[in-house]
Amino acid sequence: MHDKQSYLNYMFAIIDIETCGGRFEYPKGRIIEISVLVHDGLQVVDKFTSLINPGSYISPLYTRISGITNDMVENAPRFHQVAKRILEMTEGRIFVAHNVGFDYGFVKEEFNSLGYKFQREKLCTVRLSRKLIPGRISYSLGHLCASLNIPIEGRHRAEGDAVATAQLFDLLLRLKADHPQYKNMGVEEIMDRRIDKIKQYILKKLPEDCGVYYFLDKEGKIIYIGKSSNMYQRALSHFNSKERKGKRMLNDLYDVNFQLTGSELVALLVESEEIKKHRPQYNRARKADTFTHSINWSEDENGIINFKITSSGEPFNVLRSFTGYASARECLERWLDEYSLCLRYCGLTEDDAICFNHHIKKCNGICAGEEDTETYNKRALKIVKEYSFGNTNFLIVEEGRHAEERALVLIENGHYGGYGYADLTGQANSPEELREAIKKTHSYPDNDDIVRGWLNKHNVKTLLLKGISDKVTG
Secondary structure, three states, rough: OOOHHOOOOEEEEEEEEEOOOOEEEEEEOOOEEEEEEEEEOOOOOEEEEEEOOOOOOOOOOHHHHHHHOOHHHHHOOOOOHHHHHHHHHOOOOEEEEEHHHHHHHHHHHHHHHHOOOOOEEEEEEEHHHHHHOOOOOOOHHHHHHHHHOOOOOOOOHHHHHHHHHHHHHHHHHHHHHHHEEEOOOHHHHHHHHHHHHHHHHHHHOOOOOOOEEEEEEEOOOEEEEEEEEEEEHHHHHHHHHHHHHHHHHHOOOEEEEEEEOOOOOHHHHHHHHHHHOOOOOOOOOOOOOOOOOOEEEEEEOOOOEEEEEEOOOOOOEEEEOOOOHHHHHHHHHHHHHHOOOOOOOOOOOOOOOOEEEEEEEEOOHHHHHHHHHHHHHHHHHHHHHHHOOOOEEEEEEEEEEOOOEEEEEEEEEEEEEEEEEEOOOOOOOOHHHHHEEEEEOOOOHHHHHHHHHHHHHHEEEEEEOOOOOOOOOO
């Protein structure tokens, strides 16, 4: 007999669904039948079962599995018509199912399609069975119930499978009560790994908003910094990762902090700066904080565009910065090949030499007087345009952290100068006034690369600091 007192704190919603798709893929993969049994730890105390009109075609494949036809659901309620009942029966209760990820995923996505975020604690009778009834050949509901003499009246129909799952759940609770290792544990403690509990804790803290998040270890040290337009979903992807390094990180994970940015561009910039500042163990990109070389450009006395690798102490007309000479040289050689540049005008051969690339037909001969300046410069200017800002001093205006706010990114003297936030709903502010909202930060050269990359991929609003301009950069 159950120890009733041990279950007073638990109320379970045992659920089974039938679908017209192997996964939720709107509108093909939808719920076509649902059954919810409320279980108090001793017995089923409430029940709800209904066919659901999915608003889409049920293929013969899924009719063969469940026996549910298009005619059967034609006059059935849509999911939104039974959603309130499902919410009421699952509110404050643990969502129980056999292979709970499948049923929970479909129910959650049906609510997502209505604009509602459905979240419940979950318990899987497959995993609980593996703990309490080890060594079975198969843990499918059909095989497991057959081996335990649990009848299923209406296999692959929601209520029949839900009732069988409830009977299996009863048996598991009895086995738990008699088990020397598990009898004093809650059922969720038996099946939950530490990583599952951390997952639930982390996901409850993170909003579905744009920002930067910080994963912390047991001592509160930052072990990973990430950014996303949806921090909740990005964190969820970490838990679904199959990478070995990602799994090691999850084993060290104990807590999370975050900051909202509103703007994805600001999130990129904050992430890059914070990674350099904290150097987290599990971040691979953007850790370098020392940039020793850059590629600069200039026009010589003949009007020919020159590129040159210099030390990063020479700040004028910088196109890209690098952590060493080798990476700068690799980039410049890539440009040489892609744009048929001349070695002489890239500072890689003597000033008066006909370059070797001309001899092997990779330079079109500007060094030998065989190509005119305008034609050569047209190719070189493509690089300058890609890696330069159109104006020297301006503000980029992005989405803020709420509807009445805008994020501002400052470009000053041709380089990233910081970010800030301003309320633009009131009296119009001049660009110079908005500039006062900028938070000055330590600017690393690769921040310029981040901003340039963003401008090349997005249409943005900018404000010139000498006046307002709705210039669109794309």
